[in-house]
Amino acid sequence: MKLSAIISTLVGLAIALGLIAMNGFAEIGQAILMAGWGILFVIALHVPQMIFSSQAWRQVVPADGVPGLPAFVGLRLIREGVNALLPVAQIGGEFVAARLMGLRGIPLSAAGASVTVDLTLEMLSQVIFTLFGLGLLLVGPQDPQITQWILHGVVIALAILAAFVLAQRWGLLRLLERGLLKLSERQHWKGLEDIAGLHQAILSLYRSPRRLVFGTANHVMSWLLGGLEVWAALLVLGHPVGWREALIIESLGQAFRSLGFAVPGALGIQEGGLVLVCGLLGMSPNAAIELSLLKRVRELALGLPGLLAWQWMEKRGRSDPEPARDAFSEKTP
Numbered sequence: 001m002k003l004s005a006i007i008s009t010l011v012g013l014a015i016a017l018g019l020i021a022m023n024g025f026a027e028i029g030q031a032i033l034m035a036g037w038g039i040l041f042v043i044a045l046h047v048p049q050m051i052f053s054s055q056a057w058r059q060v061v062p063a064d065g066v067p068g069l070p071a072f073v074g075l076r077l078i079r080e081g082v083n084a085l086l087p088v089a090q091i092g093g094e095f096v097a098a099r100l101m102g103l104r105g106i107p108l109s110a111a112g113a114s115v116t117v118d119l120t121l122e123m124l125s126q127v128i129f130t131l132f133g134l135g136l137l138l139v140g141p142q143d144p145q146i147t148q149w150i151l152h153g154v155v156i157a158l159a160i161l162a163a164f165v166l167a168q169r170w171g172l173l174r175l176l177e178r179g180l181l182k183l184s185e186r187q188h189w190k191g192l193e194d195i196a197g198l199h200q201a202i203l204s205l206y207r208s209p210r211r212l213v214f215g216t217a218n219h220v221m222s223w224l225l226g227g228l229e230v231w232a233a234l235l236v237l238g239h240p241v242g243w244r245e246a247l248i249i250e251s252l253g254q255a256f257r258s259l260g261f262a263v264p265g266a267l268g269i270q271e272g273g274l275v276l277v278c279g280l281l282g283m284s285p286n287a288a289i290e291l292s293l294l295k296r297v298r299e300l301a302l303g304l305p306g307l308l309a310w311q312w313m314e315k316r317g318r319s320d321p322e323p324a325r326d327a328f329s330e331k332t333p
Contacts, residue, residue, distance in 0.1 A: 008263045009263070011268065012260075015272060016271045016292075019272065019275065019289055028293065031237055031238065034238065038232075038236025039294065041232055042236060043302065045225070045229045045232055046229055049226055050080070050302075051069070052218045053122070053219060054072035055072070055218045056122070056214075056216070056222070057118040057215070059215040059218065060113075060114050061101075061110060061111075071104075075100060075101070077305065078307070078310045079094060079097045079306075081093070081302065081306025081307045082310070084265050085265065086264065086307075094115045097111075098112045099111075100310070109201045117202060117206070117211075120165060121212065121219055122219050123161055124161060124216055124219075126223060126254060126258060128220055128223075130254075130255045132251060134251075136247055136248050136251075137252075223251070224247070226250045227246045227250045228246070230253075231246035233294045233295070234246065236294075239290070239291075241281075241283075245281050248277065248280075248281065249274065249281070252273070253270070253274045253277050256270065256273025256277070257269060259273075270292050270295070271288075274292050
């Protein structure tokens, strides 16, 4: 593990624990326990989000005989598990996903291109979702300074998206290639050296408006369903809110989490962001931290099976010389 990852993890963990301590370990812990079986309901509500995100990703795989949606749901589970639970920046799951797609028969250039373009569309859809949440915030009662805060948020969101798109032309592809090669060396994987055609595959995807539109639309739907998860989480925690508030919390809370992409699991960033956003809506810091911890519980509940699935796929890939026989290679009619 790199020193920077260790330091950022410890700092983030310290911030998260500090926020919990300031607002009472006992009270927050009791609220989580009182949620009871409602926690399972919240966890289940994340599955539809994964399905729409997986369908968005599937739309941009430039290969014949694209695997069925269940295969992409499984890979999405792995992506989210790696990004949420392992001490890596929040794009480590994308490297792993590209590796697994190549392992199961998808050309590596197509796999890398699909992951890169899908991540771009996910960011674009998040900007749309963030703007939607900011618009909802403007509709209700507000402090006069919020308008200025919103304008700054819009500028930052658009700047981040523009920088990411430009980076794909100015060096992100080389970064992706280096990341895949380093992953290959560290894990003693074979086959990741063959990434020729990655740049051309990405450009080809960007020349397909239909893929881009459908992919973005599916991601937007996934973000909107995240508002439903927040609504349910706050309900079972004893802090019921309306749909408007839930969507504002999810859209702006996820924006803060994305700003902390370099911190493993956005530790501390997610908690601090939710405290700020909930405060804009007149909610207590306790409610925000309880919501964040329930999200962490959901990440553990779904992420751990994802990590186990990753290891199972790696083991099976090394022992099965015919990737086409793998369940991942099942073709869509």
